[in-house]
Amino acid sequence: MKISIERGALLKAVAQAQSVVERRNTIPILANVLIEAEGSDVRFRATDLDIEVVDRAPAQVERAGGTTVSAVTLHEIVRKLPDGALVTLADDGASGRLSVTAGRSHFSLATLPKEDFPVMASSEYTANFAAPAPVLRRLFDKSKFAISTEETRYYLNGVYMHVAEGEEGRVLRCVATDGHRLARIDAALPEGAEEMPGVIVPRKTVGELRKLLDDDEAQIAVSVSETKVRFATPDITLTSKVIDGTFPDYARVIPQGNTRRLEVDAADFAKAVDRVATVSSERSRAVKMQMEDDRLVLSVNAPDSGAAEEELAVAYQDERLEIGFNAKYLLEIASQVDRENAVFLFNSSGDPTLMREGDDASAIYVVMPMRV
Structure with missing residues (x-):
C-alpha cells in the first residue's frame, strides 16, 4: 500500500478512529486502526468490539492495499506535523512496518496483519431513516447529562431512543435518567422511523456520535435493529451495539x-x-x-x-x-x-x-x- 494524503484530512480521520480505541487493551490488534486504500480514497476503521467507526478520506492511491497500525501513535504523529503538509503512508507488506513521511520528517511504525482485525458483523436493520444533524444533536445533547454512571444499573448507562406518543401525534423521543433526574426530549418523527424498535444507545456511542453532528447542513442516515444502531454521513459510518436491557417505564416518574x-x-x-x-x-x-x-x-x-x-x-x-x-x-x-x-x-x-x-x-x- 502507498498513499499520499493531505494532513488535515488524515488528522480528522485518525482523530475519530483513535477516540474509539480503548487505551487499556488485552488484545493488541484493538489498539490499531485498519487502513485500507482503494480507488481514490482511503478508509480508516477502528473498533472496541462494541463500537466501530469507519472514516473515508480522499487520497492519491499509488498502490492499493491495507495494514493496521497503532491509532494513538499515528494520531500523535499527524497532530504534530505542520498544517498543509502532504503525508505519505507506505507499507511494503513484507517488513511489518508502515513508513510515514511528511517533508523532512520520517517515521517507521510497527504494524499487525490486517487479516487479524475484527470487523463488526453487518446487521439486518429493521428501520432506516434520515434525520437532519441539528435534530439529532438536540435530542442527544439535551438528554445525555442525565445518563447514569452506575454500572450495576447498566440499562440506564445510555440514552433510550424510541418512537412514542407525543401531545400532537407520534414523535422520535430520547430519554435518559439516573434515578435522581430525568430528561425527555421529543422531535418530529422522520419518515421511515415508524417501525423502529426502542434501543438504548450507550454513553460512549453518544459521545462519538456528537462528532458527526457538527455540520448543520448534514443529513444523518440512521439504521436501527434490536441489537445495533448505525449513524452515517457520506464520509463517516458509526456502528454500535445497543445496551441489552429494558429501559424502565419513565412515564411513571x-x-x-x-x-x-x-x-x-x-x-x-x-x-x-x-x-x-x-x-x-x-x-x-x-x-x-x-x-x-x-x-x-x-x-x-x-x-x-x-x-x-x-x-x-x-x-x-x-x-x-x-x-x-x-x-x-x-x-x-x-x-x-x-x-x-x-x-x-x-x-x-x-x-x-x-x-x-x-x-x-x-x-x-x-x-x-x-x-x-
Missing part, C-alpha cells in the same frame, strides 16, 4: 399534577445557583429555594465553610414554598434551556419537580428534591 409555577430567566438562575454553591466544597451540596410573592431566594449553608444567599425577581404567585436540590443537578438542567425562561412546576417540598423551556413541552426535565 414524570409528575402530572404539579401546579405551583415558577418562571425565571434561565441564564440568571444558572449563574445565581453557581454563585451560591461556591461556598461549599461539595458539589452535591443542597441549594435551598424559597419562593413567595414573585421572589426567589437561593441559599446554601455549609457549616464547615460558610453560607451564601441570593435573591432573584421571578414570576411566582402560589403559596410559600421551600425546597432543596443538589446544586450540580440544578446547574445541569438550567444549562439545557435554549429559550430565555425556565418554567418550574412544583407540588410539594418532597415531590419530584418538573422543568421545561417556556411553554415548549418537547423538552421536559424532572429532578428529585433533597432534604434541607
